[in-house]
Amino acid sequence: MSELAAYCEDLARRARAAARTLATAAETQKNQWLEKTAAALDSHADEILRANERDLAAAWSSGLSSAQIDRLQLSTDRLQTAATGLREIAALPDPVGRVLDSSVRPNGLRLRKVGVPLGVIFFIYESRPNVTLDAAGLCVKSGNAIILRGGSEALQSNRALVGIIQRGLGEVGLPTDAVQLVADSDRAAVGHLLRMNQWIDLAIPRGGEDLIRRVAEEARMPVLKHYKGNCHVYVDQSADLKMAERIVINAKCQRPGVCNAAESLLVHQTVADSFLPALAEALRQRGVELRGCEQTRRLVSDAKPATDEDYAAEYLDLIMSVRVVADLDEAIDHIARYGSQHSDAIVTNDQAAARRFTAEVDSSAVLVNTSTRFNDGYEFGLGAEIGISTDKFHARGPCGLQELTSYKYIVYGNGQVRE
């Protein structure tokens, strides 16, 4: 076994041992750790920011883009936001031990179905060091050990943060191996860990589609994926067109770079004339480029022609594809063909149309008369999230504390045997 493989195995074994202890840790102990870590982000801000400066200096000299550098940068503000995030996780109910179901069987057996941690989570992410804190907070609170693999450009920052995290774990009597950082920036480490399904229960990649696809292909354990969000707004013939305009503008422009932003607009043919020209003008003022079907282009002179690739694209940018559809069926078919099962909205005053849309569109969130941007753990009241799953297996949509757990059946009898 290579030195790197041995190092990875040691990490994974330690995580597994820590997970066993953490699985039965008291809620108060986990919350104490969250509070302590939040406080330490303030009291040790200098230490963290110095480490972050070393990463930033290296990033400048290796020619990272300014967007990448912005994502890498920490500040007292960003640390305070992260501390608030940890305190919010402390305030959420413990998902471990929650009773999901209970019954008494005819033979007197008393059954409870209760939440349990998944075990060991391998989290692979890109350069935002604040994600280190979110992920560790969510995993420890849900009783899971976590192995963190951040971007190599954030290694110094992550080392400083994980140092503080581990000190806190030790101080409250939790195993320090509950949160570990892959300190070797060799890419092969990821490959080694993805094969260790005897110790690691779940891999969560967070980043671009390529990263997620590579992890999904290599992993021998389950992977919680969040692929792209190609989200639609469909404006029905009975829509309140003022409301529709507000919703489209919000879904497209409020934060175009995120997965629940809308990428595609579908408009019922009977309202296209009265809706599209005014909407296009409002979007134009906000810098949005439209790419549309022929009917769209007749109504919006500066719209470019949309290709099949446009209808399938997640632009993450101020671009929107537009299509005029004959009816609700064509809208639903279009979404089934091009969508990514993330978040899709209908604007309508027709209850039957809303019911059909919400029943037939198979996305993690289907929304009526509101913006796709609301498909989010905080907005849904689930608290912080580790990602928005585009899978249907295990967890779908926003993944918070509950989605990081499994369950077991606890059965009490008084001597029953099976006949």
Place this chain on the structure above:
Amino acid sequence: MSELAAYCEDLARRARAAARTLATAAETQKNQWLEKTAAALDSHADEILRANERDLAAAWSSGLSSAQIDRLQLSTDRLQTAATGLREIAALPDPVGRVLDSSVRPNGLRLRKVGVPLGVIFFIYESRPNVTLDAAGLCVKSGNAIILRGGSEALQSNRALVGIIQRGLGEVGLPTDAVQLVADSDRAAVGHLLRMNQWIDLAIPRGGEDLIRRVAEEARMPVLKHYKGNCHVYVDQSADLKMAERIVINAKCQRPGVCNAAESLLVHQTVADSFLPALAEALRQRGVELRGCEQTRRLVSDAKPATDEDYAAEYLDLIMSVRVVADLDEAIDHIARYGSQHSDAIVTNDQAAARRFTAEVDSSAVLVNTSTRFNDGYEFGLGAEIGISTDKFHARGPCGLQELTSYKYIVYGNGQVRE
């Protein structure tokens, strides 16, 4: 593309199209199909049994074991049992559309989290043709299309059954492609289908450990696994020893060839003298061979020495490994090291010991003062099951209708946009 690959792709595409229709099918329609199919098993019994006879004749001449032939054999009795199974599924509540959670957010958004089908399920199983009916019944009721790949030795029987199933689907207006059989017995078909994650959402292998492992390695979609059950009974120092004896005998002997039968017995050292010799005699009378630690062998003269392999083994036979342990900790550690996280029981009158055991043993079912044999969908009141999952991801333990579903969020607003 080879002819076989094209055939598999056609199956998968048809299943995907059928799944879309089936996802919104009315419960009454699905139940009608279940009743109709149950009735057809009676009215078309001759046709089915003739097909089964062709399989049996081929099985005899190819030298299958009598156990294998017994599993392959259908009879009017077995068909009646299968019909009852389908009627029981009809009586279970529809998991599609069930409301898992609901809330109204501070901004007025009304949220519902509702059950939805997974989509297309690829089910790979061995030679019992009655499983064809169970699997089809569970999948159609839960709104999923299913592609069945039974053993080649059951192909004629399965063709006859799927013929009846599809006729019924057509008669009630459901898509006949909702249940399809891989009619080509080429093993390569399985490999092709396991790569088609664009159309197939879940693979469920049901059979030996080798089959499951191969499927898990090849599949590009999630796999619902049920690996082995190395189940334990731990007899605590405060156990009612008469009850303990009844439970151990039941867990070991009532049906030794199934996954929730006990394979390993742990006994607290303070009760070993009074418990083990009498238990060994009772097990001896039932033909059970014991393999024990040194202390066991001092108390049970004919017990063979147990190796590490014995403690890890799923015998599925009248053999049991035995170990005398110093205390509850040693019992829990033993189960963590050798167990398979399936079903583990404690016999005790000490509530604190029961609480620690149920909290610390991480198995799909942890049982107090009752037999491991109860970890079963029917016994838990979940209805028919497609398997007992040893995974922690998605579903754990008995997998019935609910475990064959995912969920989505349905959100109603009145124009809310995100600030």
